[in-house]
Every structure is written in C-alpha cells, then in structure tokens.
Amino acid sequence: MSDPSFVFPNDLHVPWSIMIVLYPYITGLVAGAFVVSALYHVFHQEVLKPVARLALVTALCFCTFATLPLLLHLHHPERAFNIMITPSTTSAMSGFGIIYSFYMLLLIVEVWLVFRPEIVERANSKTGLQGRIYRLLALGNREVTATSHAADEWLIRVLAIVGIPAACVLHGYVGFLFGGVKANPWWSTALMPIIFLASAIVSGIAALIVLYLFISWRRRTPPDITCLRAMSHYLWISLVIAVSLEMLEMLHMAYESGAEWHVLSTLITEHLAVSYGLIQVLIGSLIPFLLLPMAIRPSRSPRGMMWMSGFASMLVLVQVFAMRWNVVVGGQLFSKSFRGFVEFPLHIGGREGLIAAAVIMILPLLGLWVASKVLPLWETDSIVSST
Amino acid sequence: MTFELNILSNHTNCGDSGGCGDSGCGGSSCGSSLEGELLSSLVEGEGGCGEGPDVSSRRQFLKKASTIAFGTFTLTVLPMSVAPQSAGENALGGSLSDASKEVLYGFLVDTNKCVGTGKCLSACRVENDVPEGYARTWVERFVHYKDGTLQVDLVPETGYAGSDLPAIDPELVDRAYFAPKLCNQCADAPCNQVCPVHAAFTSPEGIELVDSERCIGCAYCVQACPYGVRFINPETSNADKCTWCYHRITKNEQPACVEACPVGARVFGRLDDPESEVSKRLATIPTSVLKEHLGTHPKLHYVGKSGEVI
Numbered sequence: 001m002s003d004p005s006f007v008f009p010n011d012l013h014v015p016w017s018i019m020i021v022l023y024p025y026i027t028g029l030v031a032g033a034f035v036v037s038a039l040y041h042v043f044h045q046e047v048l049k050p051v052a053r054l055a056l057v058t059a060l061c062f063c064t065f066a067t068l069p070l071l072l073h074l075h076h077p078e079r080a081f082n083i084m085i086t087p088s089t090t091s092a093m094s095g096f097g098i099i100y101s102f103y104m105l106l107l108i109v110e111v112w113l114v115f116r117p118e119i120v121e122r123a124n125s126k127t128g129l130q131g132r133i134y135r136l137l138a139l140g141n142r143e144v145t146a147t148s149h150a151a152d153e154w155l156i157r158v159l160a161i162v163g164i165p166a167a168c169v170l171h172g173y174v175g176f177l178f179g180g181v182k183a184n185p186w187w188s189t190a191l192m193p194i195i196f197l198a199s200a201i202v203s204g205i206a207a208l209i210v211l212y213l214f215i216s217w218r219r220r221t222p223p224d225i226t227c228l229r230a231m232s233h234y235l236w237i238s239l240v241i242a243v244s245l246e247m248l249e250m251l252h253m254a255y256e257s258g259a260e261w262h263v264l265s266t267l268i269t270e271h272l273a274v275s276y277g278l279i280q281v282l283i284g285s286l287i288p289f290l291l292l293p294m295a296i297r298p299s300r301s302p303r304g305m306m307w308m309s310g311f312a313s314m315l316v317l318v319q320v321f322a323m324r325w326n327v328v329v330g331g332q333l334f335s336k337s338f339r340g341f342v343e344f345p346l347h348i349g350g351r352e353g354l355i356a357a358a359v360i361m362i363l364p365l366l367g368l369w370v371a372s373k374v375l376p377l378w379e380t381d382s383i384v385s386s387t
Numbered sequence: 388m389t390f391e392l393n394i395l396s397n398h399t400n401c402g403d404s405g406g407c408g409d410s411g412c413g414g415s416s417c418g419s420s421l422e423g424e425l426l427s428s429l430v431e432g433e434g435g436c437g438e439g440p441d442v443s444s445r446r447q448f449l450k451k452a453s454t455i456a457f458g459t460f461t462l463t464v465l466p467m468s469v470a471p472q473s474a475g476e477n478a479l480g481g482s483l484s485d486a487s488k489e490v491l492y493g494f495l496v497d498t499n500k501c502v503g504t505g506k507c508l509s510a511c512r513v514e515n516d517v518p519e520g521y522a523r524t525w526v527e528r529f530v531h532y533k534d535g536t537l538q539v540d541l542v543p544e545t546g547y548a549g550s551d552l553p554a555i556d557p558e559l560v561d562r563a564y565f566a567p568k569l570c571n572q573c574a575d576a577p578c579n580q581v582c583p584v585h586a587a588f589t590s591p592e593g594i595e596l597v598d599s600e601r602c603i604g605c606a607y608c609v610q611a612c613p614y615g616v617r618f619i620n621p622e623t624s625n626a627d628k629c630t631w632c633y634h635r636i637t638k639n640e641q642p643a644c645v646e647a648c649p650v651g652a653r654v655f656g657r658l659d660d661p662e663s664e665v666s667k668r669l670a671t672i673p674t675s676v677l678k679e680h681l682g683t684h685p686k687l688h689y690v691g692k693s694g695e696v697i
Contacts, residue, residue, distance in 0.1 A: 006539035006541070008615030010522060013618060015618075074604050074605055075603070075604020075605075076625070077603075079584070079604075080603060086584050086585055088585045090581075091582055094584070182681055183577060336614065
C-alpha cells in the first residue's frame, strides 16, 4: 500500500513555535551551568574554581529569562499565573510553577551567599549610588565573621547538593513534557527526560567554555588552562553520553519499525535532513567528538587547546539547539493522520519570530554583563574579618 | 463558547455546598477546621516569639511558619485545583434532572451510510461559529485503487458531489467510503490530563469541554489529542474543540451535524437508555474506535471502519 498524503485539517496550524525550542534550550543551559558550579561546591573539583562563580551567575541569568519565551508563546499570557494558582495535578506542565520558582529561589540564595563577603565589604567601603546598591544587596547584614562565613559555606554546599536534583528535575521535567505525549511517536519515549538532561549538561559546559574564553579575551587575561582542560574533558564525556542516548533512541525506533516508523523515517531523511543529519549529528556531534580529545592532549599548546575547545564548544551549542529544534519542530511536522507533512512557519518579526528569539538569547548575556559589574566574578579571595 | 462561560461563572470550591460563590471560598465552610488550626498556630506563634531568640524558639518559629505555609497552601491552592469539577457539577445541577448521576452519551458514525454531502460540516461551522481554516468535524474519503494504492482526501463543506475530488471510477477502484471525524470524547482524555490549569474538564455527562475563562492557550492539549481534533481558536485565543454540541444535547436536542446528516450516518444518543438507537446498535453490531491502542477509550464508535482510518 502506498503512503497517501493527507493532513488532518487542524494539523495545518503548527501550535508550538521557536519559543518552545528556546525554552528547553535555556533551561538546559541553566541546568548544565549549575552542574559545573556544583562540581566545585559539592564534589570539590578545585580545578573548576576559576569558573565556579561564573557558572552560578550564568545559571541565574539564564534562569531569570527562562520564562520569557513561554510568556511570548502563551495565547493568554495575562493568565500565565493560573498555572501556579489553579494547577492541575494530572498535568506534567502544572509542575512548572513550583519547580521553576523553587529553583530560581535556590539560585538567588546561593548566589547571594557566595558573593556575600564581597557585597558586605563593598557595602561598608563604597559610597554614593554604588554604596547604596551594595547596602541594599547586603540586606542589612554588614558583617562577615569567620563563624558566619563558615555557616554560609555550609549552606552553599547544602544548596548546591539540593540544587543538583533540582536542576535535574527542572530540565528532566521539560523532557517529560514531550516524552509523555503518547499521541506523538516522535516524542513519546521514557528516554526523553534523560536525553534532555544529558544534553543540558553538555550545553551548560559548552556555554561556560565559550563564555570563559570570550571573557578572558575581553579582560586580556589568559584563561586557566588546567580549568579549561578539565571542562573540555567533562564536555567530551557528557557529549558521548548525550549523543549515545540520542542515537540509542533513534536506533530503537528504527529497529522496532513500529506502526509510525514510515512517517518518522521520512521525517528524518527528508524533512529534518539538514537540521538532524547534517547539523545535529555530523557537525554538532561528530566533529566535537573528534576535536575535543585532540584539544585536551597534554602535548597540545595552550593556544591550540583554547581554539580547539572553543570551536568544539560552539559546535556543541549548535548541536544542542539543533536537538531541541528537531524534537520540538520535528514532532509537529507530521500530521496525526501519519499520512502527511506540514511546513513549519518561521517568522522574522512578531511575538514568536526570529528577532524576538534572538533578543531572548541576548538578554541573559546582557544580564551576565550587568552582574559582572556588580558581582566580582573573578575575585576569589574571601574577605572575612577575623573575630 | 458562551455556554462554557456560563457553566463556570459560578466557581465554587466546596463540593456540594454550593454557597461559596466566586470568592474562591477556601475559607468559610470547607476549610473551617484547617483555618481553626491555622489561626491557633498563629496565636501560639505570637506567644512563642516573645520568648527570645534562643534555639528552641527559633525551632518553634520554623515549625509554626511551616504549619502556616502548609495551611495557606491547603486553603488556597488545593481547593482551587479541584474547582472546575465542582463548578461544573453545581452549575449543571440546574439544567439536569439528576446532576449527581453520571449521564453518558454515545456517538456512532456509520461509514457505510455516509455519502459525503458535507452538510454536517457546514452545519457545525454555523452552529459553533468555527473559524475558517479550522474544523470541529471533517469528513475523509478513502479510495482503494485496484493497483493497491490508497488515496485519502478531505471532503469539502460543499460536499463530494461537484467538488474537485477525483470521481470514483469502478474500473479502477476496488472500494471507497467516507469517514466523518469529530471529537472522540475519550473516557481517559489525554487533552484533559495534560491541561495545566483545569481549563480542559469533563462535564458530568462525560463531555470534554474547555473553560474559556481559564485557558492560557499553551496548546499542550492540542499536542496531546491523538485525533487532531483540538486547535487554538484564532479569534478567542483559547483551545477549541467539538463538544458534540453540548449546548444542544443538554436541552435534549441532537448535535447540529447529526441533525444535518440526510442519510443518518451520524447517530447520537444516551448510553444509559437501552432503547436509544445508539445503545441498540452498539449492542447488536460490531463497532470499533480510533487508535484503540492508546487507551483513551473513545465514546465515538465507528461502524464499517477499516484499519486505515486512524
């Protein structure tokens, strides 16, 4: 029997736009960056100390804007808080309010505790507007004693420990949103939360490598090569895990060749040939997979490692974005008639257009720039008054 | 959509008390004991705070603060999370003789009878003010050619006769038939399950409805519906779907599409009435449902449907 082309009439209208691609991408960066900071705070990976603060503040900045694509996507954004006020316990999506709020609160508290010594010191020493800002940030607490510092350190560790499962839930939950849609064979798999989580860690580490190299270049300060090598190492391991899971899922679907495989295989080979085959698999996965081990070879010069790691990390960021794209967009390209395909409307302007998407991606970076002016991302010496 | 607004205009959170009105009543009658505990803990809390900042009072404070937080959550969020069902029950109580008893409706589509007039489609669009380009119901034409190919087309609202659809040539075609589609009114509706804000809810008669005052337009229900029945209405920005003409059937009228069908291909009726046509036919002839493997338990049944209708 041939495969007639037929699309259900309502399927011609693709409901989820590029904003729903951005949301898991941003939360993935949050979760991944947090994991890097937790490796230092919880697992005492001292080698990551140079980027531990950057990782935490990056997570906070991206988390701050994580809801923006959702708000732009909602057809009734004025009712957005219904999800927190009248949540339905049967819906995976209703967990969003609690999970997001908890994680955001955790990040704010942890960032405040980490930077408290410097905030207090500046609240005491600075005058004028700067002094006012720091006194506001100090929340009335103008002294850091050795005892209070130790308590802060303990609390930071506790928050980091709690933050690891929280980050996993934040992002695993996003994967679950897709994995739990049984109507869609491209999404419906128990592996989806794990795949999302693994790629989240990948994207977080890659983003930190790129940011660290870029900021070091702007500050005219050479990056800590040991730290960079460690991050590249972690990136490679995470990438192998993430890509293996993605390939496993694909292999499983192809090997089973279930009822809907005919439409999924056409989806992969024709409609996602560029974004999946070329960008996600070849450029985004294979090249970094080969490049990163070469970058971290002991014989590699620092300059060579910086270039190779940086380039591989940028490709990995593209890979993760392509993965989100292929999941979100790919799952909407075929009709639930499983007999036809639709076009994905990609607009330049408008609430859910490319320009809005670009602005959303720039905003966390602007936030990071502002944060770097207020918080000493690179001053690691603690200022503790002895008592 | 108007009737959906009316149904939920009397939001109550107190189950059958019916007297709490719009105020989100977590308080007055349904949570009085919890409220009492909360109030007493607050009073105790004030006393405890006066004892000084020692460890035990801090612990007490935390204990009480958590009690208050839990109490607040219990009194506000939880009652709201069950509001729609209660609201639906109370509001519908007036229009039904016995609202507490679940009245089940059933729908039968006979693909042997449908001739693709399209009258059901235009009747639905007019009755429910469905925007152009979207459909609460549609009709598919399946043509099996002798060479083994299958052609599936969408029947226009003007009907198959005189349309652009290729005519059936008995020399080339083995068999051809029409399959009307509409909401399956699943007993285990995925659209209802995934709605994060209770905007998708089930009426006491088992009809899946949309609360147009609660819908946030996230389109998760659109994604979750395996039958492609839901859409985001561009005029209201709410999720929209076939309701089996809920506003008509609760007045003992037939859905508009059923009434418009000239050949009786669509049969609607009460399942709790053994004498209704739908009950009789479901009891006596083989029927099937769409995408049965998904476990949604549709209340829309098909007669004469082949496996290719999904």
